[in-house]
Amino acid sequence: MSAAAEQPPPPAGVERDFPLARLTTVRTGGAAELFARAGSREQLLALLAWAQGSRVTVSVVGSGSNLLVADEGVRGLVVKLDRELARIEVDGPRILAGGGARLPKVAAAAARAGLAGIEFGVNIPGTLGGAVRMNANAYGGELGAALEWVEIATADGLARMAPGELGLAYRRSNLAAGEIVAGASLLLAAGDVEEVKATLEEMRRRRHEAQPQGIRTFGSTFKNPEDPRAEGRSAGMLLAQAGCNGLAVGGARFAVKHANFIENTGTASTADVLAVMAAGRRRVLERFGVTLEPEVQRLGEVRFPWS
Numbered sequence: 001m002s003a004a005a006e007q008p009p010p011p012a013g014v015e016r017d018f019p020l021a022r023l024t025t026v027r028t029g030g031a032a033e034l035f036a037r038a039g040s041r042e043q044l045l046a047l048l049a050w051a052q053g054s055r056v057t058v059s060v061v062g063s064g065s066n067l068l069v070a071d072e073g074v075r076g077l078v079v080k081l082d083r084e085l086a087r088i089e090v091d092g093p094r095i096l097a098g099g100g101a102r103l104p105k106v107a108a109a110a111a112r113a114g115l116a117g118i119e120f121g122v123n124i125p126g127t128l129g130g131a132v133r134m135n136a137n138a139y140g141g142e143l144g145a146a147l148e149w150v151e152i153a154t155a156d157g158l159a160r161m162a163p164g165e166l167g168l169a170y171r172r173s174n175l176a177a178g179e180i181v182a183g184a185s186l187l188l189a190a191g192d193v194e195e196v197k198a199t200l201e202e203m204r205r206r207r208h209e210a211q212p213q214g215i216r217t218f219g220s221t222f223k224n225p226e227d228p229r230a231e232g233r234s235a236g237m238l239l240a241q242a243g244c245n246g247l248a249v250g251g252a253r254f255a256v257k258h259a260n261f262i263e264n265t266g267t268a269s270t271a272d273v274l275a276v277m278a279a280g281r282r283r284v285l286e287r288f289g290v291t292l293e294p295e296v297q298r299l300g301e302v303r304f305p306w307s
């Protein structure tokens with residue numbers, strides 16, 4: 001719903017027509033009608049209460065590392081968490097962090113404290129909130145396994161949820177659009193500082209070998225399929241075998257080194273990305289009979305061209 005001419009006026013700090021592309025790792029898409037950074041729980045709750053009272057829809061952007069923003073922009077209020085809501089504290093075997101804390105920083109803080117269980121986060125360029133929403137995982141590590149509780153902010157206030165209440169499954173949770181992860185507690189295992197740091201380093205090295213570096217991408221485009229016709233192959237393998245590496249439309253292409261990553265080679269729009277996705281998905285369907293489902297999340301009116 002539009003924020004136009006509603007009363008009362010938005011809280012201080014709310015900006016209009018805020019470009020969102022630079023808040024995403026693929027750097028595509030238009031502007032948010034309204035945008036605000038929430039640096040504290042009070043600020044976040046004030047924004048959510050105002051939005052509810054003004055019937056303005058709210059969405060949240062983390063590091064934008066698995067996000068496609070509509071070229072036409074996003075109606076309503078887009079919130080980004082920072083300051084207090086991006087803080088990381090170590091408390092004995094726990095890490096208490098804001099939903100806006102970056103996962104690689106959380107992994108590094110845990111390693112410095114000799115805490116094991118979140119090492120895989122070093123390779124996930126998202127926030128803790130985005131990782132909860134997506135149930136991020138890598139190299140056998142899964143966020144859900146480390147979570148003790150999650151603090152959810154809605155227009156009604158703050159509430160703690162246990163991981164069992166989040167409906168965590170492969171790259172999904174049951175968090176609804178207006179439910180914002182304000183913070184979380186990770187309960188980790190006491191380990192040896194040098195060993196945890198070595199694991200981190202090993203994971204970094206493996207990632208460096210497997211994935212292209214320094215490109216503008218949102219990571220995995222499609223989820224790995226469960227369809228038996230995939231015969232255990234990942235989405236990336238199927239795309240590669242269907243000849244998608246380097247396949248381009250406009251400024252978007254499947255990366256040469258990793259076919260499940262779409263790269264913005266300079267001037268891509270979200271429409272270009274969608275066209276490349278459609279082309280890759282069609283090739284895999286024709287070649288293997290497997291229907292790939294997108295992993296990437298959408299902000300604004302982004303329609304997949306096949307749905």
Ligand SMILES: Cc1cc2nc3c(=O)[nH]c(=O)nc-3n(C[C@H](O)[C@H](O)[C@H](O)COP(=O)(O)OP(=O)(O)OC[C@H]3O[C@@H](n4cnc5c(N)ncnc54)[C@H](O)[C@@H]3O)c2cc1C
Pocket residue numbers: 025059060061062063064065066067081099100123124125126127128129130131132133134135136137138175179180181182217218219220297298
């Ligand atoms: C190079 C690269 C490698 C990657 N490797 C991995 C990997 O190994 N494993 C993996 O799981 N993912 C990986 N990803 C994908 C991505 O980093 C994760 O999905 C990450 O968890 C997304 O977090 P984000 O903060 O960037 O969320 P965004 O991309 O900003 O948002 C994703 C979704 O989460 C929601 N969201 C964001 N913040 C919050 C919040 N505080 N509360 C509620 N909802 C929120 C958004 O509204 C959106 O629906 C990779 C991405 C890239 C670019």
